[in-house]
Amino acid sequence: MSEQPRRPIVPHAVQELFGSARFTAALTLAIIGTAFGTHLLLSTMGWPGLLGIVCGLVTLAAISLTTRRASLDWRGLPPISIIVFVGWCAISVFWSNTTLTSVSRVLYLLAFAFLGVYVALVRDTIQVVRSLGDVLRLLLVTSIVLEVLSGLLLDVPISFLGIQGDLADLGPIQGVFGTRNELGLISLVALITFAIEFFTRSVPRGMGQFSIVLASACVLLSRSPVTLGAFAAAGVAALALIGLRRVAADSRWLWQLGLLGAAVLGAVVAWLARSRLIELLNAGSEFEVRLSTWREMWRYMGANPLQGWGWVGEWPMSTPPYFWVNLATRRPQSSGLNAYLDVYFQVGLIGFIAFTALIGLALVRSWLLASEKRSVVYFWPALVLVVLAATSIAESTVLVGYGWMLLIMCSMKASQGMSWRDALRRHEHSPVPNE
Structure with a gap:
């Protein structure tokens, strides 16, 4: 049979x-x-x-x-900087005075880190850009439609979404993201993404032009001083990368050093002229809120300078020391309004060093790749990281949700293209030349 x-x-x-x-x-x-x-x-x-x-x-x-x-290439992945930072946040639950909260928040951090790793592993950079572009187009269109409905047609706020209905006054608008700063940051990331789509011809020309106009309008209507600062940083970075790609390869490292020096000098000048910049950006009231929050945070950092108070991500409002900070400032905040200080506050000096190393290494790797590789798609992780690093001076978005996942994805993509572990492994297995 x-x-x-x-x-x-x-x-x-x-x-x-x-x-x-x-x-x-x-x-x-x-x-x-x-x-x-x-x-x-x-x-x-x-x-x-x-x-x-x-x-x-x-x-x-x-x-x-x-x-x-x-079928996946795991060599050199994930970056050690991610493992160290996430590992230290996980260890911090042992000295946190809110252990259960810290455990749940660490799991939340791990979940989005894992999702970011997954996306970076299974999709090429251009595929990530296309997926992100499709999602952000839908969310931004939805935001504009709801703002029109709230601000022009009904003239009432949509309270449960945080939409205040100020479109008739040309903003600030919040869209479906809760605050104008969140809308501004996401719109700026969308603008970078749509520009990459347009220049790589990944979408029809008309769709690309519409998307860039949409994102630009959302950036302007958000009227977010934080976003305007990040936009300026991204614009300067884009121009610098375009200039570097036109320089001869053998002299490019000299220009890289020159740009690094110029960036440091620019940061010093910006700090010295911060009062004037705040006035120009019309961010006086927002800066005062942040300054008062940072002062109170600094007071409590001295109690646990090395290890911090334990990772919580977004602040639990009723738990010390976050409750004490908000009580003193009289303006409750769900974060430290500065990712670097927030990390220092939650996981101490060790966590701060690990976090800055994570951002710094990812930014350096992605910058070198964008300045050396021919494809314009390498601009995407470099410019997104510039935006995240700049925004982190005034917001803690990069520590939770989409901001954290974007950081992981960009760090992974930079590491895939430039991993010291992978380079060391290739060197060890390379044939020894005959003497």
């Missing part, structure tokens, strides 16, 4: 599904949409709904990675 064909084995069917390119593309869109739509999801579904979605995405990403593990 002839043997009957065997029925498909379940693991093989699972591998076919979760290992397919179509599934990874769809999951990438879902991950990016969830990260950037966190405020919208919290406003409509609450924390149980958001956490359920995140857990589901982590599970699917883990299964997908397992099925694709043989």
Whole structure:
């Protein structure tokens, strides 16, 4: 008797599904949409709904990675700087005075870090740009539609989303992101993403032009001084990279050193002229809020300078010392309004060094790749990291949600192109020349 064909084995069917390119593309869109739509999801579904979605995405990403593990290039990944910072945040739960809160917040940090690692591993940079562009186009269009509905048609705020309905006065608007600073930052990231799409011809010309106009309008209508500062930093960085790519390769390192010196000098001048810059940006009231918060944070940093108070990410309002800081300033904040100080406050000097090393190494690697590689797509991680680093001076967005995931993705992409561990491994296995 002839043997009957065997029925498909379940693991093989699972591998076919979760290992397919179509599934990874769809999951990438879902991950990016969830990260950037966190405020919208919290406003409509609450924390149980958001956490359920995140857990589901982590599970699917883990299964997908397992099925694709043989086809992925893991050399030099993930960067040690990510492991050190996340590991120190995890260890901080042992001395936190809010242990349960710290454990849950560390798990939240790990979840978005894992999702960022997944996206960076399974998608090329241009594929990441395209997925991000699709998500941000939808969110920005939704934001404008709701702002028109609130500010022009109904003339009432949409309170549960944080939309105040000020579009008739040309802003500030908040969109579906809760605050004008969040809208401004996301719109600036979108502008960079749409520009890369346009110059790489990844989308139709009309779609690219519409997307750039949309993002630019959202940046302006947000009227966010923080975003304007980050926009200036990104613009200078883009011009510098364009200039570097036109310089002869053998003399490029001299220009890199010159730009580094100019950047340091510019930072010193900006600090000395900070009062005038704040006045020009019309950010006096916002700066006073931040300054009062930073002063109070500095008072409590002395109690635990080395290890901090324990990782919590977004501040728990009713828990010391965050409650004491907000009580003293009389303007409750959900963060330290400065990612660098916030990290120092939560995980001490060791965490601060690990965090600055994470951003610094990712920025240096991505900058060198953008200045040396021919494809313009390498501009994306470099410029996004410049925006995140600049924004982190006045916001803590990079420590949670989409900001943290963007940092992980850019760091991974930079490490994939320039890993010292991978270079060392290649050197060890290279043939020794004959004497």
